[in-house]
Amino acid sequence: MRTIKIFDTTLRDGEQSAGVNLNFSEKLEIARQLERLNVDIIEAGFPAASKGDFASVQKIAQTINNCSVTGLARAVISDIDAAWGALKDGAEPRIHTFLATSPIHRQYKLKKTKEEVVETAVETVKYAASKFPIVQWSAEDATRTELPFLAEIIEKVIQAGATIINIPDTVGYTTPQEYGEIFQYLRNHVPSIDKVSLSAHCHDDLGMAIANSLSAIENGATQIEGTINGIGERAGNAALEELAVALYIRNNHYQASTRLNLQEISRTSSLISKLTGMVVPANKAIVGRNAFAHESGIHQDGVLKEKTTYEIISPDLVGFQSNSMVLGKHSGRHAFKNRLSELGLEVADEEANRLFTVFKDLADRKKEMTDDDLAAIVLEEKLSKEQRFYDLIGIQIQYGTNSVPTATVTLSGSNNEVIQEAGTGAGSIEALYNTLEKCLNGTANLLDYRIQSVGAGRDALAQVYVKLNYEGVETSGRGLAQDVLEASSKAYLNAVNRVIYMKEKAQAQAVEAN
Numbered sequence: 001m002r003t004i005k006i007f008d009t010t011l012r013d014g015e016q017s018a019g020v021n022l023n024f025s026e027k028l029e030i031a032r033q034l035e036r037l038n039v040d041i042i043e044a045g046f047p048a049a050s051k052g053d054f055a056s057v058q059k060i061a062q063t064i065n066n067c068s069v070t071g072l073a074r075a076v077i078s079d080i081d082a083a084w085g086a087l088k089d090g091a092e093p094r095i096h097t098f099l100a101t102s103p104i105h106r107q108y109k110l111k112k113t114k115e116e117v118v119e120t121a122v123e124t125v126k127y128a129a130s131k132f133p134i135v136q137w138s139a140e141d142a143t144r145t146e147l148p149f150l151a152e153i154i155e156k157v158i159q160a161g162a163t164i165i166n167i168p169d170t171v172g173y174t175t176p177q178e179y180g181e182i183f184q185y186l187r188n189h190v191p192s193i194d195k196v197s198l199s200a201h202c203h204d205d206l207g208m209a210i211a212n213s214l215s216a217i218e219n220g221a222t223q224i225e226g227t228i229n230g231i232g233e234r235a236g237n238a239a240l241e242e243l244a245v246a247l248y249i250r251n252n253h254y255q256a257s258t259r260l261n262l263q264e265i266s267r268t269s270s271l272i273s274k275l276t277g278m279v280v281p282a283n284k285a286i287v288g289r290n291a292f293a294h295e296s297g298i299h300q301d302g303v304l305k306e307k308t309t310y311e312i313i314s315p316d317l318v319g320f321q322s323n324s325m326v327l328g329k330h331s332g333r334h335a336f337k338n339r340l341s342e343l344g345l346e347v348a349d350e351e352a353n354r355l356f357t358v359f360k361d362l363a364d365r366k367k368e369m370t371d372d373d374l375a376a377i378v379l380e381e382k383l384s385k386e387q388r389f390y391d392l393i394g395i396q397i398q399y400g401t402n403s404v405p406t407a408t409v410t411l412s413g414s415n416n417e418v419i420q421e422a423g424t425g426a427g428s429i430e431a432l433y434n435t436l437e438k439c440l441n442g443t444a445n446l447l448d449y450r451i452q453s454v455g456a457g458r459d460a461l462a463q464v465y466v467k468l469n470y471e472g473v474e475t476s477g478r479g480l481a482q483d484v485l486e487a488s489s490k491a492y493l494n495a496v497n498r499v500i501y502m503k504e505k506a507q508a509q510a511v512e513a514n
């Protein structure tokens with residue numbers, strides 16, 4: 001049985017999903033969960049991309065102990081230096097550097113000849129290898145590259161010090177058979193291929209990312225790259241939970257396994273969905289709400305008689321709870337804390353007491369608190385507490401089909417001063433957001449607004465996601481509440497608070513640098 005290494009790029013390629021923007025604490029929270037999931041490598045970001053990316057890659061490298069942390073770098077010396085700066089204190093510093101090899105990318109994007117591409121790749125891999133013990137090199141758009149050229153450049157970067165060679169299907173163009181043949185070709189035509197590990201990185205533009213990754217495994221790849229929930233640039237990357245469960249359930253066929261702790265899959269998927277705002281489709285394999293639901297009579301009859309008639313995966317294999325303990329307004333601190341720890345939600349005692357107050361407040365208004373509700377409360381409280389400049393005290397909205405929607409908003413400011421304003425709008429949300437803007441010191445333009453329910457039922461909690469431009473900075477925010485208007489206010493303030501936090505941090509860094 002071969003063990004396949006799992007290279008998770010949720011924090012790098014996953015964050016390249018349009019509309020996703022994770023902050024420092026959210027990235028750290030995700031990295032910690034990926035560590036619990038037991039991925040082998042976390043690609044934490046692209047250190048040269050921004051100060052924020054640098055800081056979060058550095059923090060993740062310093063914090064995570066049980067998996068390797070890496071960062072992406074172009075074939076550019078300053079990118080490699082930035083990666084070294086961010087990763088050098090990690091347990092096992094490794095870099096992921098890349099250069100496109102296909103004719104389309106050479107001609108139009110890089111404007112380099114084949115010889116220049118080889119020279120740049122070799123020079124930068126040598127430089128990377130002078131710093132990092134592990135150097136992964138990717139031939140971007142490998143699957144649209146002439147095979148003899150691909151083999152030539154790979155041999156040269158191995159000679160230059162690369163220890164892992166990744167063959168990305170950057171635009172999701174290849175088919176499983178072709179992709180497998182590329183791996184076979186390289187194994188037969190690159191003399192030094194046995195000195196390195198081979199990795200696959202597949203995109204899902206034609207819906208073949210998992211099939212292609214499995215084909216790579218059958219043809220010699222020992223590392224698979226992907227993201228949780230399959231998020232990523234354009235149509236996304238190979239969904240790691242699908243790959244790991246496919247290898248587990250069909251190991252009679254693939255004879256390969258991963259080290260993933262499959263029980264953590266559901267929790268990881270739900271955390272990433274919440275923090276990125278990328279909703280998991282109900283019919284998504286392994287983690288979709290319907291993945292283990294049987295709807296039709298013949299299926300239900302079969303499952304009642306024998307589960308395996310229609311179930312090839314048991315829900316508890318991937319951490320779906322079947323617990324029936326009901327938490328509500330009559331529950332006390334013990335049951336609350338006990339449930340948090342059963343759910344693996346780690347909180348200090350003092351924090352648990354504060355969360356209990358939030359829980360009671362919600363439970364008063366809501367029939368039943370689900371595990372999803374608890375996870376959402378803990379997450380929101382944990383992530384927003386350091387970044388509150390404006391805090392919501394209360395809102396009052398008046399709406400009638402024949403009257404002008406009016407909002408009254410009361411906030412507390414950064415010096416605990418009370419700010420109160422009233423305003424109108426064409427609808428309740430506009431009235432609310434116009435009024436919130438009046439309370440602030442700056443201008444905020446709403447770019448996107450989305451609402452989602454946490455769990456099922458009429459009394460489900462509302463999770464609102466907004467994207468807005470506040471004082472020239474574009475950012476996103478989340479808000480959770482029983483009521484949609486309250487959740488909308490919280491999301492708006494969360495986004496504004498993030499901008500203020502980022503600006504204050506940048507100012508403090510500038511003062512420190514002087």
Ligand SMILES: CC(=O)SCCNC(=O)CCNC(=O)[C@H](O)C(C)(C)COP(=O)(O)OP(=O)(O)OC[C@H]1O[C@@H](n2cnc3c(N)ncnc32)[C@H](O)[C@@H]1OP(=O)(O)O
Pocket residue numbers: 013016046048049050073074075076098099100109110140170233
């Ligand atoms: C396939 C992938 O997913 S690759 C990863 C993609 N991720 C990202 O791009 C996110 C982070 N990116 C960024 O923040 C910015 O693009 C930066 C900081 C990296 C670069 O920003 P800028 O210097 O403003 O350049 P810009 O992004 O406009 O253009 C990219 C430049 O890098 C070059 N380039 C692209 N890939 C590579 C590479 N692997 N090695 C060397 N140069 C490269 C391009 O040819 C272009 O060069 P040019 O300016 O000489 O034409």
Ligand SMILES: CC(C)C(=O)C(=O)O
Pocket residue numbers: 013072098138139140141166168169170171201203
């Ligand atoms: C940087 C590489 C691995 C990449 O993300 C791609 O080619 O899709």
